Amino acid sequence: MESHYMEWPSWFSRALEMYRGLAGVFRGLSHVYSCGMGGSGAASDYLAELLWYTGSSVRLTVVKDLAPREKPSSEYGLVLSSYSGNTVETLACGERLAKQASSILAVTSGGRLLELARSRGWSIAEVPQGLLPRVSFPWMLGALISSFSEELNLNLEALSSRTSRIDVAEARSKAGVVAEFLYDHRIATIASCGPTTPLAVRLKNELAENSKMPSRLEVYPESSHNDIVALETARGLYGGVFLTPSSGECMAVMRAASQIYAEYGVPYLELVVGVDGGVEDLAIEYLYWTIVAGLSSVELARRRGLDPASTRPIERYKRIVSI
Amino acid sequence: MESHYMEWPSWFSRALEMYRGLAGVFRGLSHVYSCGMGGSGAASDYLAELLWYTGSSVRLTVVKDLAPREKPSSEYGLVLSSYSGNTVETLACGERLAKQASSILAVTSGGRLLELARSRGWSIAEVPQGLLPRVSFPWMLGALISSFSEELNLNLEALSSRTSRIDVAEARSKAGVVAEFLYDHRIATIASCGPTTPLAVRLKNELAENSKMPSRLEVYPESSHNDIVALETARGLYGGVFLTPSSGECMAVMRAASQIYAEYGVPYLELVVGVDGGVEDLAIEYLYWTIVAGLSSVELARRRGLDPASTRPIERYKRIVSI
Numbered sequence: 001m002e003s004h005y006m007e008w009p010s011w012f013s014r015a016l017e018m019y020r021g022l023a024g025v026f027r028g029l030s031h032v033y034s035c036g037m038g039g040s041g042a043a044s045d046y047l048a049e050l051l052w053y054t055g056s057s058v059r060l061t062v063v064k065d066l067a068p069r070e071k072p073s074s075e076y077g078l079v080l081s082s083y084s085g086n087t088v089e090t091l092a093c094g095e096r097l098a099k100q101a102s103s104i105l106a107v108t109s110g111g112r113l114l115e116l117a118r119s120r121g122w123s124i125a126e127v128p129q130g131l132l133p134r135v136s137f138p139w140m141l142g143a144l145i146s147s148f149s150e151e152l153n154l155n156l157e158a159l160s161s162r163t164s165r166i167d168v169a170e171a172r173s174k175a176g177v178v179a180e181f182l183y184d185h186r187i188a189t190i191a192s193c194g195p196t197t198p199l200a201v202r203l204k205n206e207l208a209e210n211s212k213m214p215s216r217l218e219v220y221p222e223s224s225h226n227d228i229v230a231l232e233t234a235r236g237l238y239g240g241v242f243l244t245p246s247s248g249e250c251m252a253v254m255r256a257a258s259q260i261y262a263e264y265g266v267p268y269l270e271l272v273v274g275v276d277g278g279v280e281d282l283a284i285e286y287l288y289w290t291i292v293a294g295l296s297s298v299e300l301a302r303r304r305g306l307d308p309a310s311t312r313p314i315e316r317y318k319r320i321v322s323i
Numbered sequence: 324m325e326s327h328y329m330e331w332p333s334w335f336s337r338a339l340e341m342y343r344g345l346a347g348v349f350r351g352l353s354h355v356y357s358c359g360m361g362g363s364g365a366a367s368d369y370l371a372e373l374l375w376y377t378g379s380s381v382r383l384t385v386v387k388d389l390a391p392r393e394k395p396s397s398e399y400g401l402v403l404s405s406y407s408g409n410t411v412e413t414l415a416c417g418e419r420l421a422k423q424a425s426s427i428l429a430v431t432s433g434g435r436l437l438e439l440a441r442s443r444g445w446s447i448a449e450v451p452q453g454l455l456p457r458v459s460f461p462w463m464l465g466a467l468i469s470s471f472s473e474e475l476n477l478n479l480e481a482l483s484s485r486t487s488r489i490d491v492a493e494a495r496s497k498a499g500v501v502a503e504f505l506y507d508h509r510i511a512t513i514a515s516c517g518p519t520t521p522l523a524v525r526l527k528n529e530l531a532e533n534s535k536m537p538s539r540l541e542v543y544p545e546s547s548h549n550d551i552v553a554l555e556t557a558r559g560l561y562g563g564v565f566l567t568p569s570s571g572e573c574m575a576v577m578r579a580a581s582q583i584y585a586e587y588g589v590p591y592l593e594l595v596v597g598v599d600g601g602v603e604d605l606a607i608e609y610l611y612w613t614i615v616a617g618l619s620s621v622e623l624a625r626r627r628g629l630d631p632a633s634t635r636p637i638e639r640y641k642r643i644v645s646i
Contacts, residue, residue: 038548052392059393064545066572069375069517070382089544186560187510189537194392205549214512214553214561216539221412222387224644225361226528228636230537232629237509238537249389249646256644260636306555313551313583321547321579323572 001135001210001308005294006172008138009163012287015127015142016160022147023156025123026058026077026103033072033101034144035063035093036081038205038314039134040107043141044081045198046286050145050152053195054279058151066092066323077103079147081140083133085111088323107143109136123147132309134209137290145283152279159280166288174271175295178241181269182300185239188213191257191268193220193250195275196243199286203241203293210297210308220253228257231264240268243289245275324458324533324631328617329495331461332486335610338450338465339483345470346479348446349381349400349426356395356424357467358386358416359404361528361637362457363430366464367404368521369609373468373475376518377602381474389415389646400426402470404463406456408434411646430466432459446470455632457532460613468606475602482603489611497594498618501564504592505623508562511536514580514591516543516573518598519566522609526564526616533620533631544576551580554587563591566612568598 026032034044041064048060061068066089078101082090085108094116098104106117107125117124125143127136149156182188188207192200197219204215216238218227240261244254261268271292274285301308349355357367364387371383384391389412401424405413408431417439421427429440430448440447448466450459472479505511511530515523520542527538539561541550563584567577584591594615597608624631 037545041545041548049392052394055394057394059396064542065517066544069372071375071378071380073382186556187539194388208549208551208553212552212555214539214550214557216510216537219387221389221644221646222360222364224640225364225637226531227537228531228640229535229634230531231636232535233509234537252646253644256640259643260639263639264636311552313554313587314548316583316586317547317551317579320582321544321576323544323575 001298002295004131004135005291005298006168008287008291009166009168012138012142013160013163015139016146016156019125019143019146020156022105022123022125022143023149025105025147027150029075029077029102030057031059031073031075032077032079033061033063033068033097034079034081035090035097037064037087037089039137040081040083040087040090040140042137042202042205043144044079045201046141047144047148049195049198050279050283051148053282054152056151063093065089067096072097072100075102077101079105079107079144080113081107082111082113083109083127083136085109085113105147107140134206138287141287154279159283162280162284166284168291171288171291172295174292175299178269178292178296179299179303181239182213183303187238188215189218189238189240190215190243191218191220191223191240191254192243193254194245195282196245196273199243199273199289199293202290206293206297209311211300211304212306213300220257224253224257228260231260231266235265240266242268242270244270244272246272247276324621325618327454327458328614328621329491331610331614332489332491335461335465336483336486338462339469339479342448342466342469343479345428345446345448345466346472348428348470350473352398352400352425353380354382354396354398355400355402356384356386356391356420357402357404358413358420360387360410360412362460363404363406363410363413363463365460365525365528366467367402368524369464370467370471372518372521373602373606374471376605377475379474386416388412390419395420395423398425400424402428402430402467403436404430405434405436406432406450406459408432408436428470430463457529461610464610477602482606485603485607489607491614494611494614495618497615498622501592501615501619502622502626504562505536506626510561511538512541512561512563513538513566514541514543514546514563514577515566516577517568518605519568519596522566522596522612522616525613529616529620532634534623534627535629536623543573543580547576547580551583554583554589557589558587563589565591565593567593567595569595570599
C-alpha cells in the first residue's frame with residue numbers, strides 16, 4: 001500500500017488530465033448532492049471545503065447515508081461515488097435522488113453504478129480498477145475537482161503543475177513522526193477547525209481501516225464547549241493530533257486548545273496545514289496531508305504487526321446487514 | 324443538578340405555553356441558519372431532525388462555529404442561541420448573518436445578545452436565568468419547537484399534554500443502568516443512525532461536561548465503512564452505547580453493527596428510541612432520552628467522586644483564547 005500512496009501526486013495529475021472534459025457538468029446549478037460512503041465519500045468532504053474557500057455560491061451537501069436528511073431542494077445536481085459501484089447505501093441514495101436531478105455524475109470503477117450510468121446516459125468518471133477504495137482517493141478527488149473547476153474558479157493546468165512540488169519523501173518522514181507519536185497510545189484524539197476538518201475525518205478513517213486504531217474527533221471551536229472537559233480524565237488515555245490551520249481564527253482557537261492539553265499533561269502533536277494561498281494551493285495541501293495520513297496509518301499498522309489492507313469487520317458487516 | 328433534570332417535563336410544557344406567540348416567526352422562509360455552541364446549540368440538532376421527520380420543506384442549517392461553511396443563501400431566517408448571551412462564536416455568527424436575514428430570533432437569558440435583540444427589534448425567547456446552559460435545554464427546545472410549530476405541522480397543545488406521560492422515575496432507573504455500564508470503561512463509544520444522532524451528540528457532550536468522560540461517536544451506516552474496523556483492537560478499551568431507532572433501515576443497520584461488537588467481545592448497551600409515531604411523539608422521545616443522558620452523566624460523576632457542575636477546561640479556554 002505504501003508505494004500506492006507515494007504515487008498519488010502523479011495519479012492526481014493524470015486524473016486532472018483524464019477528467020478535464022467533465023468541467024461544466026453542473027453548470028448553472030446552485031446545489032449539488034454528493035452520495036458516497038467510506039473511502040468513496042472522502043473526496044466530497046474536501047470539495048465542499050474548497051467550494052467554501054473559494055467563495056463559490058454552489059452548495060455541496062455531502063450525504064454519507066442512504067438519503068439526505070432534508071427534503072431535496074427543487075433543483076439540484078447529483079454525484080454518486082462508489083469505488084466498487086456496488087455500495088448499497090450509495091445506490092439507495094441514487095435511487096432516491098436521481099429522478100429529480102438535473103445532472104448526474106457517477107464516479108466509479110465498475111459494478112452496478114457503472115451499468116446504471118451507461119444505460120441512463122449519466123456523466124461518468126471511470127476510475128482505474130484493482131485498488132482499495134481508500135487508495136483511489138486522488139482519482140476521485142481529481143474527478144470532482146475537474147467537474148467543479150468552473151465553480152471553484154480553478155485552473156486545472158496550474159493545479160496539475162503544482163503536484164510536482166509535493167515532496168513524497170518529506171511526507172513519508174512526517175508520517176514516521178505521526179506513527180511514532182501514535183504508537184504510544186491505544187486511541188487518538190484528532191483535533192481540527194474549519195478547513196482542516198475533512199483531513200481530520202480522513203485521518204480517523206485511515207487509522208481505523210489501516211491501523212485498526214480507534215479515534216475520536218474534536219472539532220473546534222465547538223469542542224471547546226464540551227469535549228475539552230474530558231481532558232480532566234484523559235491523561236494516559238489518549239494523545240492528540242492537532243491539524244492546525246496556518247492562520248486565522250482557527251489557528252488561535254486551536255493554539256488555545258492545545259495549550260490546555262499541555263496544562264492537563266495530555267500529549268499532542270501539532271501538524272500545521274497551509275491555508276493562506278489560492279484554491280489550488282489548498283487542494284495541494286489537502287493531497288499532501290492525505291498522503292501523510294495514509295502513510296502514517298500504514299506505518300503504524302506495520303509497527304503493530306497488523307495487515308493494513310484487511311478490513312474484516314467491514315466485510316462481516318456487509319455479509320450480515322440487510323437493508 | 325439531578326433535581327433540575329427531573330423537572331424538565333414541566334419546564335418543557337411551560338416553555339411551549341410561554342413561547343407559543345413565536346409561531347410563524349419564520350413563515351414563508353425555506354432556509355434558516357441556527358448559530359449556537361455547546362449546550363446552547365443542542366436543541367437545534369433536534370429541531371433539524373424533527374423538520375426532516377415531518378417532511379417539512381424548511382431546511383435548518385445548524386452552525387456550531389463562527390460562521391456557516393457555505394456562502395449564505397439569498398433569503399434566510401436566523402436563530403441565535405446563547406444561554407449567557409455572551410458566547411463569542413455565536414455573536415460573531417450573528418454579526419456575519421444578521422444584516423441579510425429576513426427574520427431573526429434570539430434565544431437567551433441575557434447578556435449582549437439580549438441587548439442586541441432588544442435594540443434591533445429581533446424576536447426574543449427569553450429563557451429563565453440562573454441555570455447551567457446545558458440544563459436550560461427544555462426551555463431552548465420549547466422555544467424552537469414553538470417558533471417552528473407551523474413548519475413542523477405540530478400541535479403545541481397536544482405536545483404539551485404528552486409531557487405528563489414522561490415517567491421521570493423510569494428515566495432515572497434507566498440512567499442508573501447506563502451509568503453502571505459506563506462505570507467499567509474509561510471511554511465510551513456512542514453509536515447512532517438517522518434520528519438518534521442528535522441524542523448521540525448530546526450524550527457525548529453530557530458525558531464530557533458532567534462526567535469528564537471522553538467519548539467517540541460512530542454514526543451508522545457510515546461507520547460500518549471505517550470506524551467499525553477499530554473493533555479489532557477495542558476489547559477492554561471502550562464500551563458501546565447503541566441508540567437504536569425502533570424501526571426502519573437504521574434499526575437493521577445498528578443491529579448488524581452491534582452483532583459485530585458482540586463477535587469481537589466488545590460490550591455494548593442498547594437503548595431503543597421510538598421513531599414510529601408522529602412528530603409530537605418523536606419530540607417526547609427526544610426529551611425523555613435527553614433526560615436519561617443528563618441523569619446518567621450526573622450519576623456517573625457521583626460514582627467517580629467528580630463534581631458534575633464544574634467545567635474547568637472550558638473556563639480556562641475562554642480566558643486564554645482570543646478571536
